[in-house]
Amino acid sequence: MSYHKELAAAKKAASLAARLCQNVQKALLQSDVQSKTDKTPVTVADYGSQALVSFVLQQELRAEFSLVAEEDSKDLRKDGAQEIVERITKLVNYSLTSDGSYNVTLSTEDVLKAIDSGRSEGGSQGQHWVLDPIDGTKGFLRGDQYAIALALLDGGKVVLGVLACPNLPLTSLKDAGQHSPNNEVGCLFFAEVGGGTYMQPLDGSSAVKVQVSAVENPEEASFFESYEAAHSMHDLTSLIAQKLGVKAPPVRIDSQAKYGALSRGDGAIYLRFPHKGYREKIWDHAAGCIVVTAGGVVTDAAGQPLDFSKGKHLDVDTGIIVTNQKLMPLLLNAVKESLKEKAPSS
Numbered sequence: 198m199s200y201h202k203e204l205a206a207a208k209k210a211a212s213l214a215a216r217l218c219q220n221v222q223k224a225l226l227q228s229d230v231q232s233k234t235d236k237t238p239v240t241v242a243d244y245g246s247q248a249l250v251s252f253v254l255q256q257e258l259r260a261e262f263s264l265v266a267e268e269d270s271k272d273l274r275k276d277g278a279q280e281i282v283e284r285i286t287k288l289v290n291y292s293l294t295s296d297g298s299y300n301v302t303l304s305t306e307d308v309l310k311a312i313d314s315g316r317s318e319g320g321s322q323g324q325h326w327v328l329d330p331i332d333g334t335k336g337f338l339r340g341d342q343y344a345i346a347l348a349l350l351d352g353g354k355v356v357l358g359v360l361a362c363p364n365l366p367l368t369s370l371k372d373a374g375q376h377s378p379n380n381e382v383g384c385l386f387f388a389e390v391g392g393g394t395y396m397q398p399l400d401g402s403s404a405v406k407v408q409v410s411a412v413e414n415p416e417e418a419s420f421f422e423s424y425e426a427a428h429s430m431h432d433l434t435s436l437i438a439q440k441l442g443v444k445a446p447p448v449r450i451d452s453q454a455k456y457g458a459l460s461r462g463d464g465a466i467y468l469r470f471p472h473k474g475y476r477e478k479i480w481d482h483a484a485g486c487i488v489v490t491a492g493g494v495v496t497d498a499a500g501q502p503l504d505f506s507k508g509k510h511l512d513v514d515t516g517i518i519v520t521n522q523k524l525m526p527l528l529l530n531a532v533k534e535s536l537k538e539k540a541p542s543s
């Protein structure tokens with residue numbers, strides 16, 4: 198089965214959402230930051246991006262669709278939120294119409310409804326879109342890396358993914374680091390099952406095929422991890438890297454931009470070990486997973502593939518690791534030994 202139409206719609210939605218986020222990041226004001234019950238910062242851009250992606254998918258596909266997305270309109274429907282809802286609506290309308298993509302004016306209620314169409318629970322039957330409207334909100338607020346991550350599940354498997362990374366340099370992080378000196382940033386990664394992975398500049402110029410690094414010697418490999426120590430245990434990942442023989446220091450970046458950078462070989466390994474009690478969500482990995490499948494393998498710490506068919510959460514054993522097929526057995530060993538060493542003795 199081909200998903201060309203869905204892929205074209207997803208690319209359009211993610212590109213427009215990326216532009217919305219770029220506009221907000223430029224003008225980021227303190228009042229744009231809200232607090233949700235889980236205390237993660239949610240900005241008008243998270244909501245705007247979700248409303249916009251939901252609207253564009255509906256317009257382009259013109260069919261019933263199911264969307265599992267991170268945000269909902271609960272906080273926006275509370276007293277006192279009217280002003281922020283109006284700001285989100287203005288932003289969404291501007292982003293949809295400013296380049297002539299659509300000729301529409303959404304009302305505040307249209308926008309709230311579009312946000313809430315992301316309330317699906319997913320599962321193993323049929324098709325479900327999976328969206329993180331801004332992945333790496335902390336990076337976004339800091340002016341660093343973030344991503345708009347959109348994927349399609351069919352029968353519980355990821356069949357396409359699009360990852361827009363507005364601040365990721367077009368050239369390898371190996372050369373320029375996270376901040377491109379000449380400001381050539383903005384990458385769109387996309388992949389369809391069995392069709393390889395492509396990257397194109399967010400400004401729309403042509404796409405190139407990309408490939409995960411084929412490095413076989415861990416001494417020549419570098420690894421990515423969360424910028425935030427609260428999201429992944431840096432002491433554990435450093436032990437794993439040491440056991441594996443990795444020489445380079447960790448490259449710490451926010452969001453699924455790590456998967457994007459890995460998919461084009463900027464580094465060879467991604468290690469993610471959240472603190473105890475954290476449950477991974479499907480929208481934090483679905484798009485990232487499929488863009489690295491051209492040469493890469495994604496598993497949990499026990500070597501099992503990620504299962505996207507169980508609803509919103511991923512039931513992973515301890516952590517998530519990504520590398521190429523050659524390095525995976527060595528990495529799994531290093532992970533196993535490190536976990537044993539770190540485990541409290543009984």
Ligand SMILES: Nc1ncnc2c1ncn2[C@@H]1O[C@H](COP(=O)(O)O)[C@@H](O)[C@H]1OP(=O)(O)O
Nearest residue numbers: 331332333334423424427428451452471475481
């Ligand atoms: N306590 C936590 N541990 C691990 N990941 C978290 C935690 N809180 C939020 N996240 C999510 O982790 C991802 C970012 O991780 P990182 O950038 O470190 O790779 C985001 O999806 C972020 O959500 P959000 O989408 O709201 O930014």
Ligand SMILES: [Mg+2]
Nearest residue numbers: 237238267334
């Ligand atoms: Mg969040």
Ligand SMILES: [Mg+2]
Nearest residue numbers: 329332333481
């Ligand atoms: Mg996220």
Ligand SMILES: [Mg+2]
Nearest residue numbers: 267329331332
């Ligand atoms: Mg998010």
